[in-house]
Every structure is written in structure tokens, then in C-alpha cells.
Amino acid sequence: MEQSSKWKKIVLIAGLVVIAILAGIFYYRYEFVFGDGTKAGTMNYFVHKGYMFKTYEGRLIQSGIRRPVQGSIQSNEFMFSVTDAHVADILNKNAGAYLELHYKEYLHTLPWRGVSVFVVDSVMAIKPVSPTQP
Structure with a gap:
């Protein structure tokens, strides 16, 4: 026993x-949050989509990015996900504006957190883009 x-x-x-x-x-x-930072640019894509888990996904076009080595390719697009509905509402209302976004970077994605390892948690600044006059 x-x-x-x-x-x-x-x-x-x-x-x-x-x-x-x-x-x-x-x-x-x-x-585990691998890193965090800010990205700035013009948002040209923001959508709420998914089959089972509806997530917010967006794309920010960054301006002023130069290639460090001649002949190399560097993307100027920042693909991100948003988990907070309040932040998503702010982004929806400011499509096409110049935005400064704060994000957290994770090592891997989760289906309910989005398809990107970059998760935007706040909007730091919004600057309307005025069209240039010729």
C-alpha cells in the first residue's frame, strides 16, 4: 500500500x-511581447474580417523609406492587427489620414488576435492629409 x-x-x-x-x-x-514601437504613415486598408474569429486587419503605407543597399528590396507596408474595438473605431474614422500607431510585436499569432504578429494597441497622433494644389 x-x-x-x-x-x-x-x-x-x-x-x-x-x-x-x-x-x-x-x-x-x-x-510574451517580443517588442513594441511606433510606425507612422498613411492608412490605406482597414477591414474587419474572418470566418470564425472576426479580427481587424490593416495596412499602413510608410513614406520616406529608403533602401540601405543598392538593389535590395524593402517593403514600405506595415501590416497589422487590432484587438481593441475602440482603437479599431478610431482607425475606421480616419482612413486616408497620416497616423502614428503604437504596436506590440508577438512571436506568433493567435486566431482571435489577428493574422499579424504586430498588434496595434493605440493611436498616438492623427494628421489629416491635405491634397496638394498644382
Whole structure:
């Protein structure tokens, strides 16, 4: 009888250790904020879409990006997701404006967080773009 309870204790402790390790791996891969920063540019695409999880997805066109090495290709598009409905409403109302966005970068995506590892959490500045007159 004593041998059986000893094995149960060992199995319980091993199970708890495995669960703690898996929880740590999940947190690191999906919830750990790898970095954060700001991007500025003109938003030309913002949509609320998805089959099962409806997410907000957008694209910011950055101006003034130059290639550091001749012949290399560098994208001037910043693809992002938005999880906060209030931030999404602000972005929807300011399509085409020059925006400064604060984002968090995750290591991997989650279906309910969007398709991008860059998640915009706030709008720092909005500047209307005035058309130039010839």
C-alpha cells in the first residue's frame, strides 16, 4: 500500500511539472511581447474580417523609406492587427489620414488576435492629409 501512494505522489508531481512547462512555453510563444514601437504613415486598408474569429486587419503605407543597399528590396507596408474595438473605431474614422500607431510585436499569432504578429494597441497622433494644389 505504501509503495502505491509513493508512485501516485511521483506521478502527480511529474504531471504538475509538465503542465507548468507547457504553460510557460505557451506564454512565451503566444503572449510574451517580443517588442513594441511606433510606425507612422498613411492608412490605406482597414477591414474587419474572418470566418470564425472576426479580427481587424490593416495596412499602413510608410513614406520616406529608403533602401540601405543598392538593389535590395524593402517593403514600405506595415501590416497589422487590432484587438481593441475602440482603437479599431478610431482607425475606421480616419482612413486616408497620416497616423502614428503604437504596436506590440508577438512571436506568433493567435486566431482571435489577428493574422499579424504586430498588434496595434493605440493611436498616438492623427494628421489629416491635405491634397496638394498644382
